[in-house]
């Protein structure tokens with residue numbers, strides 16, 4: 033620990049109605065280093081950062097930056113005084129251009145009055161050039177994929193020339209190449225002497241890029257150690273407070289007869305060129321492949337979320353169309369999308385509303401009104417099964433931590449009792465302990481006779497949970513492997529087949 037402390041947070045506490053989100057937390061970040069902040073969903077990581085960034089006001093404690101005590105009242109003040117943050121939830125003006133989003137609230141003005149487009153263009157180019165970000169500054173945000181929007185957000189945070197930059201789960205929607213890009217940017221910032229605070233649930237990332245690691249549990253500080261003295265198992269143990277001997281539950285499901293027969297489906301205007309496979313009753317089928325190989329498109333195609341071009345889908349031997357999601361839901365399909373936070377949340381409604389919204393017909397009393405009792409029961413099941421951390425069912429979903437919001441949405445889809453469950457990156461942004469619970473739920477569903485198709489970028493997860501895995505490459509199925517008798521190498525070789 034030779035570098036000097038740049039940021040010192042001492043004894044920080046913060047309470048929300050019914051929740052002690054932070055209890056006397058300490059964090060010391062040294063100049064020129066990456067400090068990882070780890071903990072389960074709801075441990076208080078984002079809250080601690082929001083106290084630093086002026087979004088929340090802390091109840092007690094002190095924060096010093098470069099030896100001077102600070103207490104920002106707004107994020108604007110934080111940005112102007114050397115602290116920037118890339119948020120867990122993207123909060124961008126989607127109808128505006130990249131350039132607008134970059135300069136919103138700080139447009140370069142001539143003589144303090146007129147906005148200068150010329151200076152704005154010049155500075156935008158400078159920023160993008162230094163960071164090697166290849167995005168059209170005049171593109172409208174809503175037309176861009178999330179990963180690129182995330183890169184814009186990162187460029188924006190970096191452009192403030194801050195001393196401290198917080199990245200709150202920056203990589204959850206980035207492709208592998210973009211993650212490498214972000215790591216190059218972070219190294220550049222380190223060399224400039226910035227202090228980086230990095231929040232992620234991806235252990236491999238943490239061990240790769242951080243110098244120090246602080247672990248939090250239930251709003252409290254647990255430990256701070258140099259990253260090179262920690263192993264993945266030790267971090268997990270400190271995070272969950274007990275030894276987690278197995279990362280995967282025992283596989284008890286037994287695949288039966290074929291329920292779904294998919295032949296040569298292809299998508300219009302998408303990367304999916306040709307997919308053929310079968311899904312059995314009680315089976316968990318994995319879909320592996322590199323980013324852009326058409327994995328997500330297979331699920332969207334089956335669910336009718338995109339235009340199909342050719343191919344057939346048979347459910348129990350009978351051809352079905354699934355022309356749109358509504359028809360798919362009627363046929364017993366459910367899709368958990370990759371981008372849950374953006375597409376699935378009714379922010380100002382409570383947890384119960386968000387849980388029951390897709391299975392309302394199950395709670396009808398005499399076909400007229402909804403049974404409060406049933407809705408409350410099902411929501412209680414979801415909160416318990418998924419270990420959702422919340423003071424009550426009446427809590428607004430937007431006040432939950434990011435990971436816990438996702439769990440609510442997963443519970444919502446499980447309650448629709450689908451026959452075919454399509455899961456896109458089901459554990460992204462979810463902590464290790466809760467991952468186990470989700471794997472268990474997936475296996476339970478298979479045991480009940482459901483067919484599950486699961487896309488994941490995490491190879492160990494596919495190997496640990498699935499029965500069979502199909503590997504996509506360049507929009508086609510490159511091969512199929514038995515999850516028990518395959519290796520990461522075999523899957524990677526197949527994934528590269530048509531690239």
Ligand SMILES: Nc1ncnc2c1ncn2[C@@H]1O[C@H](COP(=O)(O)OP(=O)(O)OP(=O)(O)O)[C@@H](O)[C@H]1O
Nearest residue numbers: 048053073074075076077078079431432433434435
């Ligand atoms: N605005 C708010 N109102 C009420 N409770 C809140 C609010 N913001 C956070 N909380 C609560 O504070 C606790 C800590 O949440 P926080 O978002 O800091 O967790 P986190 O560690 O970032 O988790 P994740 O990994 O899921 O993002 C949670 O119990 C959450 O429900």
Ligand SMILES: [Mg+2]
Nearest residue numbers: 078120433434
């Ligand atoms: Mg968070």
